[in-house]
Amino acid sequence: MISLQAIVDAVSLGGLYALAALGVALIFGVMRLINFAHGGLIMLSAYGLWLWSAYPVPLTILLTVGVAVVAALAMERVAFRPVRNADMSTLLVASFFVSSLLQNGWIGVYGSLGKSVSVFPGLLDRFDVAGLSIYRLDLVTLGTTAVLLATCSLVLTRTLIGLQIRAASENFVAARLLGVRADRVIPAAFAMSGVLAAPVAILLVARTGYVYPGIGLTPVLIAFLATVIGGMGNLLGAVAAGFVLGSLTTALQSFLPEAAAAYRDAFVFGGVLLVLVWRPGGLLPTKFEAERV
Amino acid sequence: MGRRYVLRQMSPAVAGGTKRLRVVATAIAAAVVAAACGGSQTTTGNPIIVGAVMNLSGSISVYDLPTLNAFRMAVDDVNHSGGVMGRSLQLVTEDMHSTVADSRPAAADLLGRGASLLITASDYDLGSPAAFAAQSRNVLALAAGCGSIQCGPPGGAPLWFTFGNAGRSEGAAMAEFASRSKQFRTAWTLRDSAALFHTETWKGFRDRFTELGGTILGSETFAPTDTTIAPQLSRLAAIGRAPDVIFLTSDTTGGVAAIRQLRAAGYQQPILSTNSFDGSYWEQGVPGLSNFYYSNYASFYGDDPSKDINQFFARYKAKYSLPQNSILITGYALIQAFKLAAEKARSLAGDKLTAALESMPQMDLFVGPTTFTHDLHIDLARRMVVMTIQGGQPKALQYWTLSKLPRLDD
Numbered sequence: 013m014i015s016l017q018a019i020v021d022a023v024s025l026g027g028l029y030a031l032a033a034l035g036v037a038l039i040f041g042v043m044r045l046i047n048f049a050h051g052g053l054i055m056l057s058a059y060g061l062w063l064w065s066a067y068p069v070p071l072t073i074l075l076t077v078g079v080a081v082v083a084a085l086a087m088e089r090v091a092f093r094p095v096r097n098a099d100m101s102t103l104l105v106a107s108f109f110v111s112s113l114l115q116n117g118w119i120g121v122y123g124s125l126g127k128s129v130s131v132f133p134g135l136l137d138r139f140d141v142a143g144l145s146i147y148r149l150d151l152v153t154l155g156t157t158a159v160l161l162a163t164c165s166l167v168l169t170r171t172l173i174g175l176q177i178r179a180a181s182e183n184f185v186a187a188r189l190l191g192v193r194a195d196r197v198i199p200a201a202f203a204m205s206g207v208l209a210a211p212v213a214i215l216l217v218a219r220t221g222y223v224y225p226g227i228g229l230t231p232v233l234i235a236f237l238a239t240v241i242g243g244m245g246n247l248l249g250a251v252a253a254g255f256v257l258g259s260l261t262t263a264l265q266s267f268l269p270e271a272a273a274a275y276r277d278a279f280v281f282g283g284v285l286l287v288l289v290w291r292p293g294g295l296l297p298t299k300f301e302a303e304r305v
Numbered sequence: 306m307g308r309r310y311v312l313r314q315m316s317p318a319v320a321g322g323t324k325r326l327r328v329v330a331t332a333i334a335a336a337v338v339a340a341a342c343g344g345s346q347t348t349t350g351n352p353i354i355v356g357a358v359m360n361l362s363g364s365i366s367v368y369d370l371p372t373l374n375a376f377r378m379a380v381d382d383v384n385h386s387g388g389v390m391g392r393s394l395q396l397v398t399e400d401m402h403s404t405v406a407d408s409r410p411a412a413a414d415l416l417g418r419g420a421s422l423l424i425t426a427s428d429y430d431l432g433s434p435a436a437f438a439a440q441s442r443n444v445l446a447l448a449a450g451c452g453s454i455q456c457g458p459p460g461g462a463p464l465w466f467t468f469g470n471a472g473r474s475e476g477a478a479m480a481e482f483a484s485r486s487k488q489f490r491t492a493w494t495l496r497d498s499a500a501l502f503h504t505e506t507w508k509g510f511r512d513r514f515t516e517l518g519g520t521i522l523g524s525e526t527f528a529p530t531d532t533t534i535a536p537q538l539s540r541l542a543a544i545g546r547a548p549d550v551i552f553l554t555s556d557t558t559g560g561v562a563a564i565r566q567l568r569a570a571g572y573q574q575p576i577l578s579t580n581s582f583d584g585s586y587w588e589q590g591v592p593g594l595s596n597f598y599y600s601n602y603a604s605f606y607g608d609d610p611s612k613d614i615n616q617f618f619a620r621y622k623a624k625y626s627l628p629q630n631s632i633l634i635t636g637y638a639l640i641q642a643f644k645l646a647a648e649k650a651r652s653l654a655g656d657k658l659t660a661a662l663e664s665m666p667q668m669d670l671f672v673g674p675t676t677f678t679h680d681l682h683i684d685l686a687r688r689m690v691v692m693t694i695q696g697g698q699p700k701a702l703q704y705w706t707l708s709k710l711p712r713l714d715d
Binding site: 017018020024025119123124125126127128129130136137147216219221222224225226229230262265266270276277 | 533561
């Protein structure tokens, strides 16, 4: 029974990781930027929940998504647009800078102690199905991931801006030569990444009830790994890798002996290394990466 | 300059009136000062410089700023009652910005300014560079709330002492409380693997609980940044037997999430933990929490078993604001201990002060009677207060003093 329960736990965690990975992979696809500041968007949304949790639920969600979108657009305009054509490492440094600025700026204003907030407590109710404990939150996580993944797919495949984002993520130079406007397509991708950051914060805080300045760091680190092993820039690959990482983490936590479980993350990262040795381009490499490799 | 210029511009009558006013004002000011100092003893000579390397900014400032306030209150009280060997204390601070690299330079600066006592950060990693700098100049180093035996001779710093609670002691105290006061016989433990303090607390609990005849049904670890503890809860469910008590060792970053998920999963057993859960800022994450117990330095809610502690926190609140934690009383105890040591040693040399601190058993300090030995510069058996939270309300239950020292051999 513990194995079946582990699958339920893995799918729930994997869904959360997949959402985080999707946001990071989207920006990587368009800009070749690993946006570590995506963690800052998750943090801002999480604090938004703390600030606005007393409002009606739809308004809270709207404001939480809104703050992430505005922050994503602002960071694109202020921090990344000026260095858009710079080397990949410059972009990476810029993203670390924005991430650190957001985190420390927040500590400067609100202090480093976390804030506790009980949002949507009903989501932590659970029910038993054939001996398995399932939380409503597990279902909501999975449902949110499915809906957002489907919406993202629709936007990317059925709309003009989506087509442009996909073209840009395949080959940005060629796309620009064919008339895709960078100043339109990149902010659109950032706005989408903001929309994807907010649900990560909501699902996370609904479970933990605690908001702190470093809350976005773990999701963004996992998202980064998922982007790498998913095949740099491949959205579906990143989502699949998010589920793989969630499953691996849960499996190790469930089946390792207690003494070894304390080093669980070392095993997870070791697994990532093995995947990269086996497939250097990731699980589903993009054409762009295939040429480079 | 400015004042003389103004007087020259005034008519003699006005200037004379102003002079009289100044004489009256001076007399009033002198009277006020005399009244404020009523009953106090005077100090002479150069002040003794107390240098404090503190995290006045950055993530740890939330703990160090209140502790600094406690230093200030203690220094004021000491100066008010005759100073140390007739000399007043002068507190000088340097910010180390919650960054280990700034620890030693900040200490060197304070030592260069003549500090006779160096106060370090309350953590081995953050404080040891400053302690080593002090040691190289034969200056005593004191940490307010370091909870590791490493803050002293075992960490290579024989002139360094701490007034914190050791992790092992807190764990052992809660094991004794669980076993003797509550008659709990089976426990399940959940340990935050990120900080050494939590591992030490866990070992302290495990050792004492089993020594007293208890059984640990299962032990799990988690990382404070984990988004879920569902796998750990699944393993707890798979044991097939509910524990009498849950021992959780973590801080609020990961701990609130753990408590929330434990309660949501239907585990309503008493949860025992440590001073990492001090302060009420985190309780909204688990509204109406009950059956939660933790060891602590003191209660700042006005219900501590010690009247002195309650008076101290009332003064603190009036002067600053309601504190977020009670570990700050170690700051007050630190200055008390320095005064006792200096007056016993009749010297400010680090080695002499160290010898004095090692030879004063059961020092009467604010944190409770405290004993240091030649090998251990932390008191492993000092009293703690056991706190409880019922219906979301924190409350002091009783002092708990360990019946024997915790094991340190693994």
